[in-house]
Amino acid sequence: MSGKILAVDDDPLNLKLVVATLGKEGFEVLTASNGKEGYLKAQEFQPDLVILDVMMPEMDGYQVCSSLRKNPKTANLPVMMLTSLSSVEQKIKGFDAGADDYLAKPFAPDELIAHVKALMRRKISEGEVEVKANGKIISVFSLRGGVGVSTLASNLASGLASLWGESTVLVDLALAAGQSALMFNLPYRRSWGNLGRLPIEHIEPLLINEVLLQHSSGVRILASSPQPEQNEYLTGDKVTHVLRLLSQQYPYIVLDLSHDFHEVTLAGLDASHEIILLLSPDLAGVRAAVCALTVFENLKYPKEIIRLVENWIFPKGGLTRSDIEKALGRAIDLQIPYASEQIVKAINMGSPPVYSDPQSPLGALFEDFAFLLSKETHKKTKPQSPTPAWVRVVRRFQQRQAKKP
Ligand SMILES: Nc1ncnc2c1ncn2[C@@H]1O[C@H](COP(=O)(O)OP(=O)(O)O)[C@@H](O)[C@H]1O
Ligand SMILES: [Mg+2]
Structure with missing residues (x-):
């Protein structure tokens, strides 16, 4: 599978792990090291998927996600929250902010790949609905x-x-x-x-x-x-x-x-x-x-x-x-x-x-x-x-x- 993914995390080690895991699967992975940079890069590069850490300086993951949803350019962009906060309330807060999926840290590489692929496929099949069936x-x-x-x-x-x-x-x-x-x-x-x-x-x-x-x-x-x-x-x-x-x-x-x-x-x-x-x-x-x-x-x-x-x-x-x-x-x-x-x-x-x-x-x-x-x-x-x-x-x-x- 191919596609452009933006990973946003203030922890360099975690960012590296995401890049290595998804890069090996053939995805192009862009990175940002805080929420604000992430928001701006999402506008600029129009990725197919954003992976957001929750706890970040300047703008946290929830804020980035709701800002992305408010901007028509990124309103439908699939967003996955990646965080160590895995309580039910935190998950609900993420979904309320408009996230499409949630993965708790630490994650197994295969788990990350599976979630990312499922989200990308969903994007592809939703995109198809817009193609006119003229036949x-x-x-x-x-x-x-x-x-x-x-x-x-x-x-x-x-x-x-x-x-x-x-x-x-x-x-x-x-x-x-x-x-x-x-x-x-x-x-x-x-x-x-x-x-x-x-x-x-x-x-x-x-x-x-x-x-x-x-x-x-x-x-x-x-x-x-x-x-x-x-x-x-x-x-x-x-x-x-x-x-x-x-x-x-x-x-x-x-x-x-x-x-x-x-x-x-x-x-x-x-x-x-x-x-x-x-x-x-x-x-x-x-x-x-x-x-x-x-x-x-x-x-x-x-x-x-x-x-x-x-x-x-x-x-x-x-x-x-x-x-x-x-x-x-x-x-x-x-x-x-x-x-x-x-x-x-x-x-x-x-x-x-x-x-x-x-x-x-x-x-x-x-x-x-x-x-x-x-x-x-x-x-x-x-x-x-x-x-x-x-x-x-x-x-x-x-x-x-x-x-x-
Ligand atoms: N108009 C026709 N005149 C003579 N034989 C025909 C005609 N239409 C079909 N056949 C013959 O009928 C047989 C069955 O045709 P086929 O198209 O395979 O039918 P089906 O797909 O409905 O089973 C074929 O062997 C074909 O040669
Ligand atoms: Mg027949």
Whole structure:
């Protein structure tokens, strides 16, 4: 861990001890030998943390702490009181003055390190709250397996990346048998398995970025581990945390969800701005969709965030569109035609049709759908330098408009 720490103490030996202990951990440690100097240095150097002795000439630790709190520049600066006065009253007095933590002297070096790191982490995670989470999270879901969730999720992620020319994250939460990396022909070098075991406060943006697999389409994949037992430690809380961090960094995050309502799936659904419910046009497909819609309703998901997509995973004999819409009580937003040859080839080659063949009817269908799901702010204005995908989508839209009577 790195960071700038200001240690304030009138006892030179104690100061030396703090500098040596924290210096070894990689922190930059500035010092001040009395309260007044400490207060001034805190204003001047803007450290990430201040360690204050209590009993000092000129200004004692309590006075320094309350003065720091009164100045807007240092009002939120984490402060740790370090003192030999360890009675309860003294501690309360320290907290009243605005201290965040308290450590009694003499302290063990490891104890000091642990307290400092905890305070720094808290500062980092509080700082993150101020970073705007701008990313749009889109889930692809079906309670029934094998209806094309992974196919649609990978094409959407790739379509969004090429439309807006920015990296898009595909998050594989189909933990029992996730195929996202395979859909892009990438080796499973890193996965959820690397994150799931860590305590939540250790899962930091830099680490998440290291775990993402990168594809030339601009898609970055948070893969599910090919060894399912590696994914076992992943909890709903961790998924929520990771999605929050990703949405601070990336404009779009697409989730390939598992066919269930386990806590990890629910964490993904809860975080989503839009949910694509996929169904096959047969009785089992419609049943699964009805069941999912009922759960969504009970979970109070707004109706507007759910989109229905019908996928023809078989060539013929399916239910009609109007029958399905009647059974579900809502309109189908998109129909994906039967395209076994192209889709199977895409999976075997590890290259989604929207990427390898965007001009084909299927590639165009996915590209247009990716545009439809884009943020309103994106859709409203022409980009400064439009991507080829954007140009294609707009051209097709104009062609459709021209054909309308
Ligand atoms: N429109 C389609 N036409 C023909 N086959 C399809 C279509 N969509 C998906 N499939 C096939 O269905 C199978 C399951 O797709 P997949 O995306 O892995 O589903 P899921 O993630 O829901 O289990 C794949 O083998 C794929 O080839
Ligand atoms: Mg799948």
